[in-house]
Amino acid sequence: MPSSYALGVRLAPWLAITLLSLPVAGGLAGVIAPAFGFLPALGGNTLTLAHWQTLLNRPGLGQMIQLSYVTGLVSAAVSLAIVVLFLGAFMHTRLFSAVRRLLSPLLAVPHAAAAIGLAFLLAPSGLFSRALSPGVTGWQHPPDILFPGDPFGLAMIAGLVLKEVPFLLLMSLAALPQCQASERLRMARALGYGPLSAFLKVVLPGLYPLLRLPIYAVIAFASSTVDVALILGPTTPPPLAVAVLRWLNDPNLSMRFMASAGALLQLGVTLAALASWWLIEFLVRRLARDWLMNGRRHNGDAFLGGIALGAVSLSLLLIMGSLVGLMLWSLAAYWPFPEALPQPLTLRNWMGAAGRLGDPLIQAATIGIVATLLSSILVVGALEAETLHERPTRPWAQLILYLPLLVPSVAFLFGLVLIQVQIGAPPGIAAVILGHAVFVLPYVFLSLAESYRRLDPRWTYLARSLGASPAQVFWRVRLPMLSVPLLTAAAVGFAVSIGQYLPTLLLGAGRVSTITTEAVSLAGGGDRRLTAVYALLQLAMPALGFALALGLPRLVFRRRSGLLTSA
Amino acid sequence: MQPLILENVHITLEGNPLLGIDTTIAPGEVLTVMGPSGVGKSTLLAYIAGFLSPAFSARGRIWLGEHELTRLPAEARRVGLLFQDSLLFPHLSVGGNLAFGMTADGSRRKRQQRVEAVLKEIGLEGFASRDPATLSGGQRSRVALMRVLLSEPRAMLLDEPFSQLDTALRDEMRQLVFQRVKQENLPTLMVTHDAADAEAAGGRVIELAI
Numbered sequence: 001m002p003s004s005y006a007l008g009v010r011l012a013p014w015l016a017i018t019l020l021s022l023p024v025a026g027g028l029a030g031v032i033a034p035a036f037g038f039l040p041a042l043g044g045n046t047l048t049l050a051h052w053q054t055l056l057n058r059p060g061l062g063q064m065i066q067l068s069y070v071t072g073l074v075s076a077a078v079s080l081a082i083v084v085l086f087l088g089a090f091m092h093t094r095l096f097s098a099v100r101r102l103l104s105p106l107l108a109v110p111h112a113a114a115a116i117g118l119a120f121l122l123a124p125s126g127l128f129s130r131a132l133s134p135g136v137t138g139w140q141h142p143p144d145i146l147f148p149g150d151p152f153g154l155a156m157i158a159g160l161v162l163k164e165v166p167f168l169l170l171m172s173l174a175a176l177p178q179c180q181a182s183e184r185l186r187m188a189r190a191l192g193y194g195p196l197s198a199f200l201k202v203v204l205p206g207l208y209p210l211l212r213l214p215i216y217a218v219i220a221f222a223s224s225t226v227d228v229a230l231i232l233g234p235t236t237p238p239p240l241a242v243a244v245l246r247w248l249n250d251p252n253l254s255m256r257f258m259a260s261a262g263a264l265l266q267l268g269v270t271l272a273a274l275a276s277w278w279l280i281e282f283l284v285r286r287l288a289r290d291w292l293m294n295g296r297r298h299n300g301d302a303f304l305g306g307i308a309l310g311a312v313s314l315s316l317l318l319i320m321g322s323l324v325g326l327m328l329w330s331l332a333a334y335w336p337f338p339e340a341l342p343q344p345l346t347l348r349n350w351m352g353a354a355g356r357l358g359d360p361l362i363q364a365a366t367i368g369i370v371a372t373l374l375s376s377i378l379v380v381g382a383l384e385a386e387t388l389h390e391r392p393t394r395p396w397a398q399l400i401l402y403l404p405l406l407v408p409s410v411a412f413l414f415g416l417v418l419i420q421v422q423i424g425a426p427p428g429i430a431a432v433i434l435g436h437a438v439f440v441l442p443y444v445f446l447s448l449a450e451s452y453r454r455l456d457p458r459w460t461y462l463a464r465s466l467g468a469s470p471a472q473v474f475w476r477v478r479l480p481m482l483s484v485p486l487l488t489a490a491a492v493g494f495a496v497s498i499g500q501y502l503p504t505l506l507l508g509a510g511r512v513s514t515i516t517t518e519a520v521s522l523a524g525g526g527d528r529r530l531t532a533v534y535a536l537l538q539l540a541m542p543a544l545g546f547a548l549a550l551g552l553p554r555l556v557f558r559r560r561s562g563l564l565t566s567a
Numbered sequence: 568m569q570p571l572i573l574e575n576v577h578i579t580l581e582g583n584p585l586l587g588i589d590t591t592i593a594p595g596e597v598l599t600v601m602g603p604s605g606v607g608k609s610t611l612l613a614y615i616a617g618f619l620s621p622a623f624s625a626r627g628r629i630w631l632g633e634h635e636l637t638r639l640p641a642e643a644r645r646v647g648l649l650f651q652d653s654l655l656f657p658h659l660s661v662g663g664n665l666a667f668g669m670t671a672d673g674s675r676r677k678r679q680q681r682v683e684a685v686l687k688e689i690g691l692e693g694f695a696s697r698d699p700a701t702l703s704g705g706q707r708s709r710v711a712l713m714r715v716l717l718s719e720p721r722a723m724l725l726d727e728p729f730s731q732l733d734t735a736l737r738d739e740m741r742q743l744v745f746q747r748v749k750q751e752n753l754p755t756l757m758v759t760h761d762a763a764d765a766e767a768a769g770g771r772v773i774e775l776a777i
Binding site: 472 | 700
């Protein structure tokens, strides 16, 4: 295998960079020309600003923009606040290690499934209101409140926060050792600072720069989300990204010109949200300068710690409640309003759906497995090249890694669709797989890099001095020793692929349907029972992936305990 | 066996000279290099074995008798390494660890017999299929030593090889290691900060200072 190894190590970094940047850059380019009227395939041969005028005259555009912008900033701010307060108040406690174990499974919950579960929990006729009715509320009928789908987007923000908190926590866990958090914290505690004050004053200034890109990714995602907005967001008007999706799916093909302009506008809104955050960051840094050095040891540590505990407990409660709600609805037959539990329980919904489930499940699994495999090979190749040349990843490479997470996907994916149309490339499963890989690769990289870089270089030295070539060291030493983190990273990648809605929808041109696209479109209809079945299956697939990733090594390496503990 | 020759070796870190050495280590001789941490002892071993990190630069040549090593890739140098941790591959059995360094020739059975014989030699008969994580510290060190010797090195480099062992084990391992390298007539370079190691080696000592 030596030659394929050498070739792989040489090519993988460049292939990974191409996979990450080409679709984003190409997609954006593909959306610019039509936005100004140029798309020969649809008869647009002249440059014009007319489509921008149509867009700007669209009723409710201001509200759409505002909704996207505010959602992006508020959900990121709330998520960050919860994460920071929780880390500050509970790092080095037993609660923290318990939550830590829950993180990866929580992260694996697809956005759509979490949003559907939350909708079923908090809706006026949801599980929560049933539990309190009629006893506490006195409601005999579900109250007439628009939630989810409230005009302020609060339900949507809640859904996003629920998913972004585990993401930011996981990113922090990787970053904490890099900024010597434990040492800094111990030092400040020894100087008499309360736990949270110590964290905020000495750890956070080191931690924040390492969290900046993940936070920007959160803002970008939240300001341009489509699936969460479709399920939890307001409809008249919807957030901008949803509107863009509607325009580009309009049977009137000439709407695509305006949709292109809308996609570019979405990019602008996301950039504006990022710029605002950057400005706030700057101001906070300025204002905090004196506070950092004012010598106050306690700053309401207990109070803020209580808030953190409350927020994290509430998040966990919402997730658990969503799960219970989904299960109950999937088993419900007749379930009139104030009843807290459906009577009787039935498997009819599952049996009824069984016939139609095969295809979307197989499609989702195929796309997920191939996209994960492709991403994992490129990531391992890139990390191996980095190890071999003993040089750290450069800052620009880090930025490229985050590119697909920072550019609103509706903008560049739509550009790719237009290119597809223009060059006459057939939409289908291959395009969908590549589209998924663009989003899967960064997550596989982020979850594997830390373990890969931490592997003691002496293992390599030792194996080389025992006569093994670099290729043999890779196949016979490094790869098997990293099999546990590698499988975990693959499970993360698979979960990300299962969760993808927009790339499947757009690049598959409606011909590729996965469990996720089905679940999102069902959620828009009225059948809660069937929706619950789909959402649970959508949730089960990544869970199965994680179970395999955690269980398989324990089975295969049950007599190699050093491998399980070291990883 | 042939001597290990370090010809005018000079190592620099980002332009600052770190250490210089010019010596010949005879077959069966153990040369001890001593000095405080940060003086570049392990860097010297990395240079000889062929893994100098790009932060460092070095000049000077390494020879095994008439045979120059300086430009050879690490796996072709046949220089054995022993670290302070035994570093048994956790994904391989004890027997697998020993077989890893053996040359690929000979039948499967022959190789297996060789492994069994070596295990018997170090008092670990029947341990071939064991998980290395279940071994005691002393047992691991012995397996690590035999793994290097089975790869038939032409010279040995010892990087603080005994510093992780407790006192009783340390004496035992010192004896075993020095006895084996002398028996195999290997030119050996040991870096350590423990004067007792140097004393036990009983050879020349070079002191490095910052």
